[in-house]
Amino acid sequence: MPTRRILSLWFPRLGAERLIRMERGLLEAPLVVLQETGQMQVISSLSPEAEAAGLTLGQPMRDAQAMCPEVIMRLQNKPAEAAFLGVIRRWAGKFSPWVAEQPPDSLVMDITGCAHLFGGEEGLVSEVTEECARLGMTVHVGLADTLGAAWALARFAAQAGESHRSGDDIRQEARATRSRAVRRRHWTRGGTPPTTLATAVQGARIAPPGQTHGALAGLPVAGLRLEAETQAELARLGLRRIGDLSGQPRAALARRFGKGLVLRLDQALGSVPEPVSPAAPAPVFAVRMTLPDPIGLEDDLMAGIQRLLVPLCDKLRDQGKGARVVRLQVFRTDQSMQWVDVGLARASDEPERIRPLLRMKLDEIDAGFGIDMLRIEAVRVEALHQRRAVGHLEAGRAVAERLSAGHALDDLVGRIGARIGLEQITRRHPASSHIPEKGAQVLHAAWSEPYREDWPTPPVARPLLLWHPEPVMAPDTPRLTGPFRWRGRDMAWVAAQGPERIAPEWWLDDPDWRTGVRDYWRVTCESGERLWLYYAHGGAMSSGWFCHGAFA
Missing domain, CATH: 2.20.25 (N-terminal domain of TfIIb)
Incomplete structure (x- = not known):
C-alpha cells in the first residue's frame, strides 16, 4: 500500500489579498484588515507593504496608525473570507479530489496517487505555487506523510534551521550535565549545525516518504497545533522543538501536559491516523437579486425582499425544510456588504411569517451610496412535517387548530425576539420539587412548547x-x-x-x-x-x- 501524502496550503494574507483582488488601487498601498475584539480593533491580516512598514498581526489599530500614517484600513468580513476560502477549495480540486478546508486560512489535500500527473511531487508543488502567484495569492506549502506534519512544515519550516538554545541555557542544566558541556560546541561556534530532512521547493517544504520524524525534529513545538499555555509551559522547561518531545515517554507527557499534547504529537508522527475527509457540500438555501440601478428607500428594499422570499420558500418547501434563522445581505456600490439576521420562534417556509421580521430590521441597514444587490439565505433550517391537501371545511378546521395550537403566539414571539432577542423571551413550566423557589423551571420560549396540562396545585397555597x-x-x-x-x-x-x-x-x-x-x-x-x-x-x-x- 503506498504511503499517504498530504499537502497543506496556508494563505497567511488571505483577508488582505481578497480585498486587493477586488480593488486594484490597493495593490501598492500598505493595507491592513481590522478585527473587532470587543475592546479594540486589531490587525488580522496585512499586505506585504504594511509588513515592510513594521506592522504586525494582532497590533492595535491606533499603534498601526502611529507607525504608518498612510496605512489603509478595512474591517474584516468573516463571511466573505470564508466564501473566498471555499472558492479556493474548488480551484484546488484540479490537483486532487480530496480537498478539505481548515478555517480560517488554509486547505489540506490528500495527493496520494496524484503527483505523477504533474511530474512528481516537486512538479505539483511548483505548479500550485506558480498558479497562486498568478492569482495574486501568497501561499506556504508543506508536504509530508501526515496532516499534522504537512501543517507544521507549511508554517514553521523556515524556522527549522534556527538555533533553539541560547547561550544561557547551559546554566540551567544539572551539574553533571554542565561538567560535560565543554565537550559540546554550538553550531554557531563551529559545531555541527542542526539539519532537517525536508527539502525546499519555491518556498515549500517537502518531507520525503518515511522521513516525517527527521523533518519535524527541528521545528518549534507550535507546529503541533498546541494551546498557547501548553507552548509556554514547554518553553519554560526547555522543550522548544518537536525533536525534544518525540523521545520523551508518552505517559509522563500525558500526566504533565494532558492527553492533547500526546495526541497531537502522535498525529504528526503518524502513530494516530488523521484522515482528510472533505465534507459533502451542504445544501444552500439562498437567493439573490442584482439591481440595474442602486436603491436606498425602504419601500424598494421591501419590494426586493418580497420577490426573493417566494423562490426561497419554494426551495425550502421542495426539501421539506423550514427556515429558523434568515439572513438578509445588502451589497453596496462601494464594494462593502452589510447583513442582518432574524430568528423565528418556529421553523417556517411561509413568506408571510418571514417578511414582517425582516421589515423590523431595515432600520439597522445603512444604504450608503446605494445598494445594487440583495441576497437572502436561510442560515439555519429544520425539517417540517409533511402536509396533505384538504377541502374547504377541513381547511377551516386546520386554520382554527393552528391558531389554537399557538402559531399566532409563535409569530408574536418571533416579532418580539427580532427586537430584543429570542433568548430574552422565556416561559415557565412546573418542576418536580417541593422547594418553593424550585417549583417552576424557566425555559426559552422559542425552543420549548407551552405547558398544555393543568398547573399542579400545591397542598398549601403559595404566595404570588x-x-x-x-x-x-x-x-x-x-x-x-x-x-x-x-x-x-x-x-x-x-x-x-x-x-x-x-x-x-x-x-x-x-x-x-x-x-x-x-x-x-x-x-x-x-x-x-x-x-x-x-x-x-x-x-x-x-x-x-x-x-x-x-x-x-
Missing part, C-alpha cells in the same frame, strides 16, 4: 411574589410571640396560619437551605400585608426568622 429570604428581627422561638421588624419597619401581626414544614433536599447542598428545616407561616399584619414568613430551626447556620414572599 417570591424573593430571596430576608432576615426578620423577632424572638428566636418557633412561634411569633409579638411584633417583629422587617425591612426597617416595625410590624404587628393579627393572624397567623401554619406551620407548613419543608425540609431541604438532602442530596443537594444548597447554601440557602443550610439553616435546616423550615416552618412556614402565612402572617397577616395590621397594615394589611400578608407575608410568608418561616422559622429556620438551624443546621449548618444559626436559626431565626425570615421573610420569603408576599400574598396578593
Whole structure:
C-alpha cells in the first residue's frame, strides 16, 4: 500500500489579498484588515507593504496608525473570507479530489496517487505555487506523510534551521550535565549545525516518504497545533522543538501536559491516523437579486425582499425544510456588504411569517451610496412535517387548530425576539420539587412548547411574589410571640396560619437551605400585608426568622 501524502496550503494574507483582488488601487498601498475584539480593533491580516512598514498581526489599530500614517484600513468580513476560502477549495480540486478546508486560512489535500500527473511531487508543488502567484495569492506549502506534519512544515519550516538554545541555557542544566558541556560546541561556534530532512521547493517544504520524524525534529513545538499555555509551559522547561518531545515517554507527557499534547504529537508522527475527509457540500438555501440601478428607500428594499422570499420558500418547501434563522445581505456600490439576521420562534417556509421580521430590521441597514444587490439565505433550517391537501371545511378546521395550537403566539414571539432577542423571551413550566423557589423551571420560549396540562396545585397555597429570604428581627422561638421588624419597619401581626414544614433536599447542598428545616407561616399584619414568613430551626447556620414572599 503506498504511503499517504498530504499537502497543506496556508494563505497567511488571505483577508488582505481578497480585498486587493477586488480593488486594484490597493495593490501598492500598505493595507491592513481590522478585527473587532470587543475592546479594540486589531490587525488580522496585512499586505506585504504594511509588513515592510513594521506592522504586525494582532497590533492595535491606533499603534498601526502611529507607525504608518498612510496605512489603509478595512474591517474584516468573516463571511466573505470564508466564501473566498471555499472558492479556493474548488480551484484546488484540479490537483486532487480530496480537498478539505481548515478555517480560517488554509486547505489540506490528500495527493496520494496524484503527483505523477504533474511530474512528481516537486512538479505539483511548483505548479500550485506558480498558479497562486498568478492569482495574486501568497501561499506556504508543506508536504509530508501526515496532516499534522504537512501543517507544521507549511508554517514553521523556515524556522527549522534556527538555533533553539541560547547561550544561557547551559546554566540551567544539572551539574553533571554542565561538567560535560565543554565537550559540546554550538553550531554557531563551529559545531555541527542542526539539519532537517525536508527539502525546499519555491518556498515549500517537502518531507520525503518515511522521513516525517527527521523533518519535524527541528521545528518549534507550535507546529503541533498546541494551546498557547501548553507552548509556554514547554518553553519554560526547555522543550522548544518537536525533536525534544518525540523521545520523551508518552505517559509522563500525558500526566504533565494532558492527553492533547500526546495526541497531537502522535498525529504528526503518524502513530494516530488523521484522515482528510472533505465534507459533502451542504445544501444552500439562498437567493439573490442584482439591481440595474442602486436603491436606498425602504419601500424598494421591501419590494426586493418580497420577490426573493417566494423562490426561497419554494426551495425550502421542495426539501421539506423550514427556515429558523434568515439572513438578509445588502451589497453596496462601494464594494462593502452589510447583513442582518432574524430568528423565528418556529421553523417556517411561509413568506408571510418571514417578511414582517425582516421589515423590523431595515432600520439597522445603512444604504450608503446605494445598494445594487440583495441576497437572502436561510442560515439555519429544520425539517417540517409533511402536509396533505384538504377541502374547504377541513381547511377551516386546520386554520382554527393552528391558531389554537399557538402559531399566532409563535409569530408574536418571533416579532418580539427580532427586537430584543429570542433568548430574552422565556416561559415557565412546573418542576418536580417541593422547594418553593424550585417549583417552576424557566425555559426559552422559542425552543420549548407551552405547558398544555393543568398547573399542579400545591397542598398549601403559595404566595404570588417570591424573593430571596430576608432576615426578620423577632424572638428566636418557633412561634411569633409579638411584633417583629422587617425591612426597617416595625410590624404587628393579627393572624397567623401554619406551620407548613419543608425540609431541604438532602442530596443537594444548597447554601440557602443550610439553616435546616423550615416552618412556614402565612402572617397577616395590621397594615394589611400578608407575608410568608418561616422559622429556620438551624443546621449548618444559626436559626431565626425570615421573610420569603408576599400574598396578593
